[in-house]
Amino acid sequence: MIQLLASTRSKEYPIYLSGGAASDVGSLWSSQGRGGKLVIITDSNVAELWLRKVEASMDDAGITASSIIVEAGEAAKSLERAAELYSKLFALNVRRRDAVCALGGGVVGDLAGFIASTYMRGIGLVQVPTTLLAQVDSSIGGKVGINIDEAKNYVGSFYQPDMVVTDPDLLRTLPDAQLKEGLAEVVKYAMLSGEDFFAAMESSYEKFLGMDMAFVEPVVRRCIEYKLAVVSEDERDLGRRAVLNLGHTVAHGIETAGGYERYSHGQAVSLGLLAAARLSSEILQLDAAYGERLRVLLEALGLPVEMHGVDPALVLRSMASDKKADDDSINMVLLEELGRPVINCDVPPGQMEAVVRGLGED
Ligand SMILES: NC(=O)c1ccc[n+]([C@@H]2O[C@H](COP(=O)([O-])OP(=O)(O)OC[C@H]3O[C@@H](n4cnc5c(N)ncnc54)[C@H](O)[C@@H]3O)[C@@H](O)[C@H]2O)c1
Ligand SMILES: [Zn+2]
Structure with missing residues (x-):
């Protein structure tokens, strides 16, 4: 034990x-x-x-x-x-x-x-x-x-x-759909943790889908350890704990715009992680190859990589609560490297709009 x-x-x-x-x-x-x-x-x-x-x-x-x-x-x-x-x-x-x-x-x-x-x-x-x-x-x-x-x-x-x-x-x-809800968060932890964890998911995701416990258990452990480390520093969510919001700003906009029916939380997080990777490349020069690797991994896990049936304009409007008070830019967690999140990144509205629209138009 x-x-x-x-x-x-x-x-x-x-x-x-x-x-x-x-x-x-x-x-x-x-x-x-x-x-x-x-x-x-x-x-x-x-x-x-x-x-x-x-x-x-x-x-x-x-x-x-x-x-x-x-x-x-x-x-x-x-x-x-x-x-x-x-x-x-x-x-x-x-x-x-x-x-x-x-x-x-x-x-x-x-x-x-x-x-x-x-x-x-x-x-x-x-x-x-x-x-x-x-x-x-x-x-x-x-x-x-x-x-x-x-x-x-x-x-x-x-x-x-x-x-x-x-x-x-x-x-x-666990029903397959519920497993995927958690897998979106696992991918989030892999991006936050770094190359090691991310590459393990890329090479062995099938073991997770097949519930091979020799792989599942250490992955669950890594996620728990990551969250524990962050929470022990910032129990009340006033600072570093914000890294756990990676992918969640856009995800919340998508969930809300879809009336909490079109996309589940995990599915919206999948799209939100893609948006975060794209913005990370544009704003923090994250190697664009990670965005592509992320897309391949999410797709392999059966998570959505394109947004359909949700109006991007509504997604943008639904993210309004994440807007900073003083201007229209949106405050997000981005990555400068796999494993190196940066909190409080300002994303200009035009750039956000282009990325959300890039997830899918119809
Ligand atoms: N407190 C936090 O920090 C935090 C973080 C993330 C999400 N949440 C909350 O978590 C909730 C979502 O949790 P969830 O995705 O676990 O949903 P859930 O608790 O509704 O469980 C999903 C479904 O799976 C079933 N189920 C549970 N365990 C099962 C098992 N072992 N085998 C078969 N079926 C099983 C449940 O009966 C349910 O139908 C939301 O309300 C969200 O707000 C809280
Ligand atoms: Zn979540």
Whole structure:
């Protein structure tokens, strides 16, 4: 079992990573010496596939555990669902020394994490991420929250878990589309990390698609380690953590312009990474060959490399919130080299427009 240490200003906690680790959640929690009971919060899909395994691990470790299942889907990240969960925790007599175990993807992690951060002003939290996106991204870093009707992730807090148990074997049941959601983030980490990681993805991406754990597990580890390093320096997202937004400025514009239906987050990130690579070549002289290598890799992974069915003008307008107050330029993360991100790059509006239009016109 690999044990990584997350060390932020507010807390230090372990991240356990290994195939089969889901069977050890109970014993790993016991080894924290916290006592108390655990309430597993999961969604309807994950419950069918993996809940019994985690419940059995609690039984084996002699931990009192209950489970609450929410309907799968982004709609679970709502104040209404949160209110129901608070009442269920109350009915289960959950107290401050007890903990919530978030078993699921980013939706469950964000929702259950938000509940843990607010119920009785904060109870214990264990993250057991079950999607690739959750394993490499949302379970790390302590951002938890819910959506409001007007905007996504608008209500939340920073709340680090007490432990994370990451089991790449759980990804075997992930639908292909969900795997790709996470792969877009993996490619982002590869670009941020450098040639080594990027070249490994280029040469061995098929092993990832084929769920060859000898490749998947170290890739997940590299992503976690990258995010941990950034978050430990900048827990509250005031500076260096911004590098994680690589590709996300344009991606958010595409998601919004497509009404959150045309392109999923991961697909939009794929296009956003391409836009970032192009702008990096124009503004920071990144070798244009990387843009081409990126396109080939994203395509091989089954991610979109051309934008269709979204109006580029709408994409540009949707990025307005990323505009700087004093002029019309847009603030972005770009790369001067693979592995060398630069935050706060000013992109003039004309240049942004040309690159977004270059993604596809119809
Ligand atoms: N907190 C953060 O830092 C952060 C970062 C990125 C994204 N997010 C949030 O994460 C959410 C998206 O997360 P997601 O992509 O994991 O979506 P998700 O949680 O909705 O999971 C996607 C789908 O896969 C199913 N699923 C989960 N694990 C499975 C498994 N092992 N086998 C089969 N099916 C499985 C789920 O039931 C769901 O239907 C968004 O709400 C986003 O805002 C948060
Ligand atoms: Zn993302």
